[in-house]
Amino acid sequence: MPQSIPFLLFNPKTMSTIKSHLADVLARLPQSVRLVAVSKFHPVTALQEAYDCGQRVFGESRVQELQAKREALPKDIDWHFIGHLQQNKVKYIAPYVSLIHAVDSLRLLQEINRQALRCGRVIPCLLELHIAQEESKYGFTPEACEAMLAAGEWKELAGVEIAGLMCMASNTDDEAQIRREFHLAHELFLRYKSLYFSDKEYFKECSWGMSHDYPIAVEEGATLVRVGSYIFGERI
């Protein structure tokens, strides 16, 4: 039975739908791929439902929302920050965030390092690649990413571990194009692994794939998929 939750501004999946869609996604993932349940804009009741089904990794894209949800939910959740992160907000999530997916500048990496050291932590981060055809302010071009890695300043940052790469494919129905983009991201992952991280076991994550394209992402090397609306319903 659908539950009526009148205060919500969006169209949530019913609770039983969350459960079945979560199970659907998990059934399509090989053991080696982890699901980040992207819960942005959805209420804690929806996250709790996924939690009660065993989901422990959640992705949020706004710092304030993440802080509020973390307060309200069980403490054994792994919180991933998947959105664009402003430097002045790093300090709020540094004490607990498990993985920051979308680092797109050396300066942001340096600020994460600074805040991590203040907390006595090492924070795993992914470098965001800009590969999709859409204009976007965010993400390293492959050239800029390689230049940053080659310059080597990141090696001095004891408070961060570059754990892999993240990208979004173009927002298109053209599956061949989506596949080409994920494929390129994976080739870059292998290239950077061999050039800069061959002795770093922690450089192992490929974060790509969302609700409409995660099966392709899995075929193209993803180790983390970030699925939101398929599980929790459309955000309005």
Ligand SMILES: *Cc1c(COP(=O)(O)O)cnc(C)c1O
């Ligand atoms: C919102 C978001 C997702 C999830 O998208 P869905 O289409 O809802 O699955 C994944 N990654 C990022 C970076 C996002 O902002």
